[in-house]
Amino acid sequence: MAIKYFPEPFRIKAVEPLRMLTAEEREAKIAAAHYNVFYLSGEDCYIDLLTDSGTGAMSQEQWAGVMRGDEAYAGASSYYKLLEAGKDIFNYGYIQPVHQGRAAEKVLFPILLGKGKFAISNMFFDTTRAHVELTGARCIDCVVAVAKDPSHRAPFKGNMDVEKLKKTIAELGAENIGLIVMTITNNSAGGQPVSMQNIREVAEVAKANGIPFNIDAARYAENAYFVQRDEPGYQNKSIKDIIREMFSYADMFTMSAKKDAIVNMGGLLGVKDANSPLILKIKANCISYEGFFTYGGLSGRDLEALAIGLYEGIDNDYLRYRIGQVEYLAARLDDAGIGYQTPVGGHGVFVDARAMFPHIPYNEYPGQVLAVELYKEAGIRTCDIGSYMLGNHPDTGEQLKADFEFTRLAIPRRVYTQAHIDIMAEALIEIKKRAHTIKRGYRITWEPPILRHFQAHLEPIANEAGKVFKEEYTVAAQ
Numbered sequence: 001m002a003i004k005y006f007p008e009p010f011r012i013k014a015v016e017p018l019r020m021l022t023a024e025e026r027e028a029k030i031a032a033a034h035y036n037v038f039y040l041s042g043e044d045c046y047i048d049l050l051t052d053s054g055t056g057a058m059s060q061e062q063w064a065g066v067m068r069g070d071e072a073y074a075g076a077s078s079y080y081k082l083l084e085a086g087k088d089i090f091n092y093g094y095i096q097p098v099h100q101g102r103a104a105e106k107v108l109f110p111i112l113l114g115k116g117k118f119a120i121s122n123m124f125f126d127t128t129r130a131h132v133e134l135t136g137a138r139c140i141d142c143v144v145a146v147a148k149d150p151s152h153r154a155p156f157k158g159n160m161d162v163e164k165l166k167k168t169i170a171e172l173g174a175e176n177i178g179l180i181v182m183t184i185t186n187n188s189a190g191g192q193p194v195s196m197q198n199i200r201e202v203a204e205v206a207k208a209n210g211i212p213f214n215i216d217a218a219r220y221a222e223n224a225y226f227v228q229r230d231e232p233g234y235q236n237k238s239i240k241d242i243i244r245e246m247f248s249y250a251d252m253f254t255m256s257a258k259k260d261a262i263v264n265m266g267g268l269l270g271v272k273d274a275n276s277p278l279i280l281k282i283k284a285n286c287i288s289y290e291g292f293f294t295y296g297g298l299s300g301r302d303l304e305a306l307a308i309g310l311y312e313g314i315d316n317d318y319l320r321y322r323i324g325q326v327e328y329l330a331a332r333l334d335d336a337g338i339g340y341q342t343p344v345g346g347h348g349v350f351v352d353a354r355a356m357f358p359h360i361p362y363n364e365y366p367g368q369v370l371a372v373e374l375y376k377e378a379g380i381r382t383c384d385i386g387s388y389m390l391g392n393h394p395d396t397g398e399q400l401k402a403d404f405e406f407t408r409l410a411i412p413r414r415v416y417t418q419a420h421i422d423i424m425a426e427a428l429i430e431i432k433k434r435a436h437t438i439k440r441g442y443r444i445t446w447e448p449p450i451l452r453h454f455q456a457h458l459e460p461i462a463n464e465a466g467k468v469f470k471e472e473y474t475v476a477a478q
């Protein structure tokens with residue numbers, strides 16, 4: 001193996017015990033959960049890779065900040081501390097705290113979008129897509145074609161296809177496009193970074209057409225790290241300078257602070273121009289949906305921890321360890337010939353479930369098959385990022401076919417060790433060995449109309465012999 005594990009730039013002060021259920025218990029738990037990992041209890045998961053959102057470990061400084069949190073309803077000192085941090089890092093005129101990323105979307109999108117409008121993104125994240133659709137508007141993804149080939153190694157596979165963007169605007173009419181959203185890193189494409197050049201080019205197109213340009217900024221620090229490492233001309237720039245340049249091209253940003261800002265709850269909405277007429281409308285929506293605009297649905301202690309986490313998340317040593325951990329897992333999968341979205345992105349490994357189960361069609365959800373197998377194999381909770389997550393067409397109700405069938409191993413920040421990462425690799429290796437014996441996928445027996453993957457019920461489809469596959473476990477027996 002070519003890659004070394006980059007050691008943690010911290011040591012552990014508080015521990016949280018883990019419990020490994022037996023194979024029989026796990027089998028029963030996942031069946032009782034209707035084969036939907038969102039119905040599993042956290043304590044029934046040995047390693048929980050469902051998401052890297054809100055699952056990071058806070059630092060001693062952040063916990064100290066929790067004690068210092070000012071709970072004043074209006075104008076808390078913790079709010080001003082957060083404002084200063086936000087203005088310093090992003091160089092934006094207005095910073096609005098909200099309780100999480102989707103709250104920023106809920107506050108902003110109805111101001112810019114509505115029935116008959118379109119929003120264009122490199123790729124929409126699922127809640128972002130949902131909030132566009134809830135306004136009555138429709139979503140269009142314009143990611144570069146290489147993003148759709150998981151085995152193709154190229155830098156910045158999260159980029160927008162600028163030619164396709166221009167063509168789409170010309171076809172639909174610029175007046176019908178309410179918003180361009182640049183997702184950094186591109187979560188749904190595998191945490192793939194977007195280059196500075198691409199952000200700049202998209203900003204030019206947005207400006208030329210008079211379309212507002214929003215950054216969906218959940219993993220902006222990881223994106224900046226990739227720019228620093230891989231984009232010519234940025235090697236000697238600081239992460240903060242790179243972030244300021246990235247955000248200088250946009251008009252506003254929506255951010256889930258539960259990712260790169262390393263808090264368990266929080267979000268931000270930023271507007272570059274302190275005099276923008278948007279700000280009054282944002283404040284009005286925020287007061288209705290989230291709370292008074294100086295707390296935005298967060299406790300003072302949350303605001304304080306977020307102000308500190310914003311700085312910890314842009315530290316170079318931390319980012320090198322963070323991305324290095326994900327790269328270590330990817331290198332172990334390379335050795336085992338297990339396909340994933342390459343090169344590996346920022347926040348996890350997106351295993352190519354279609355390559356693992358080439359015989360299982362998209363409408364039997366190969367990404368979900370692998371997610372269930374990982375739970376059964378080693379108590380590892382992951383999730384599908386594929387046709388199961390994508391859901392049905394909002395107008396026709398037909399199952400959509402996703403560009404990828406991934407199972408996402410999202411790595412929480414500062415939580416798991418090298419030994420845990422090794423267990424993840426070994427579980428995947430064991431499943432690959434028996435993948436050919438898993439003949440069929442799942443069918444949905446019940447689903448809600450929107451964001452169905454969180455709540456749907458599934459059942460395994462029996463194979464030709466009428467038997468549902470049952471396997472042996474190895475990793476879990478340890």
Ligand SMILES: *Cc1c(COP(=O)(O)O)cnc(C)c1O
Pocket residue numbers: 053100101102103125127128183184187216218255256257258259266267
């Ligand atoms: C997590 C995420 C969101 C939504 O944020 P929440 O804090 O989960 O509401 C939006 N966009 C992207 C790219 C995300 O990763």
